[in-house]
Amino acid sequence: MASLARKIIIDTDPGQDDAVAILLALASPEDLDVLGITAVAGNVPLDLTQKNARIICELAGKADVKVFAGCDRPLGRDLVTAEHVHGKTGLDGPDLPDPKMPLQGQHAVDFIIDTLRAERSGTVTLCPLGPLTNIATALQKAPDIAQRIQQIVLMGGAYFEVGNITPTAEFNIYVDPEAADITFKSGIDIVVMPLDVTHKALVTRARNDAFRDLGTPAGIAVAQMTDFFERFDKEKYGSAGAPLHDPCVTAYLIKPELFTGRHVNVEIETQSELTLGMTVADWWGVTDRAPNATFIGDLDADGFFALLAERIGRL
Numbered sequence: 478m479a480s481l482a483r484k485i486i487i488d489t490d491p492g493q494d495d496a497v498a499i500l501l502a503l504a505s506p507e508d509l510d511v512l513g514i515t516a517v518a519g520n521v522p523l524d525l526t527q528k529n530a531r532i533i534c535e536l537a538g539k540a541d542v543k544v545f546a547g548c549d550r551p552l553g554r555d556l557v558t559a560e561h562v563h564g565k566t567g568l569d570g571p572d573l574p575d576p577k578m579p580l581q582g583q584h585a586v587d588f589i590i591d592t593l594r595a596e597r598s599g600t601v602t603l604c605p606l607g608p609l610t611n612i613a614t615a616l617q618k619a620p621d622i623a624q625r626i627q628q629i630v631l632m633g634g635a636y637f638e639v640g641n642i643t644p645t646a647e648f649n650i651y652v653d654p655e656a657a658d659i660t661f662k663s664g665i666d667i668v669v670m671p672l673d674v675t676h677k678a679l680v681t682r683a684r685n686d687a688f689r690d691l692g693t694p695a696g697i698a699v700a701q702m703t704d705f706f707e708r709f710d711k712e713k714y715g716s717a718g719a720p721l722h723d724p725c726v727t728a729y730l731i732k733p734e735l736f737t738g739r740h741v742n743v744e745i746e747t748q749s750e751l752t753l754g755m756t757v758a759d760w761w762g763v764t765d766r767a768p769n770a771t772f773i774g775d776l777d778a779d780g781f782f783a784l785l786a787e788r789i790g791r792l
């Protein structure tokens with residue numbers, strides 16, 4: 478019998494929060510069929526994000542997952558990285574072994590294009606967790622794939638929370654605003670997990686203890702990752718713990734009822750240096766610009782962390 482699991486490609490720049498999102502997906506085979514993981518330059522350079530993606534697959538005991546390296550810099554700008562948040566390796570916190578599993582030889586963009594053309598139209602969801610460079614490059618290289626994509630569920634942007642890398646921009650969008658502009662204008666069904674919701678998904682001490690108390694290599698590693706990752710947000714926002722940005726994407730695909738949002742128009746600032754990378758979300762419907770994205774504003778945080786602990790406890 479055909480699997481009921483949703484076919485996804487995770488596009489990622491690990492990143493501790495990316496790691497938790499990937500672990501959640503790999504721990505949920507009844508819900509998600511991970512066709513491949515495509516790495517992109519973002520939190521740290523591409524040579525590290527593709528290595529980190531493989532480290533995470535092996536931590537999950539899934540060394541058979543195909544991992545591809547994609548674009549090593551934004552479409553038309555210099556790469557901006559975030560070692561100040563994620564550490565120099567991008568996965569600071571736990572001491573994890575170098576990967577033994579191979580990196581696939583095919584470029585990630587070509588894997589995305591070939592997979593979308595090979596799978597039945599409308600059955601593959603893209604899950605970008607970093608800058609949108611791979612996604613936009615694939616759309617530019619093969620415009621025919623846009624109509625074949627079931628949905629894009631991405632982490633990026635902000636409205637009420639405004640910026641985390643500049644006063645007005647969230648990191649994933651800021652790194653490659655042109656790629657985000659192409660993606661948001663593609664006409665594809667998009668669900669956005671902005672800082673507005675991810676800043677409500679905070680790893681408090683009790684929630685982190687629940688990961689550590691799993692007593693498994695994956696559970697302990699997640700606790701060590703968030704212990705490291707929380708420094709930036711605690712110092713900047715005085716928050717109660719690390720915001721688990723990227724796992725909101727994979728949790729949404731497993732339990733969408735945990736999340737609420739609005740279908741609104743979202744446009745990307747690509748011209749102004751002052752507000753470059755801002756996601757201008759018409760949350761209050763004050764323009765006649767057509768809605769093009771479901772912009773998530775809230776979640777059931779206790780339900781989210783219960784799902785995370787239960788699923789990561791399986792690994």
Ligand code: RIB
Binds near residue numbers: 492494520606632641
């Ligand atoms: O702004 C948060 C986003 O930027 C997350 O995806 C994090 O991993 C970084 O890529």
Ligand code: CA
Binds near residue numbers: 494607
């Ligand atoms: Ca990320």
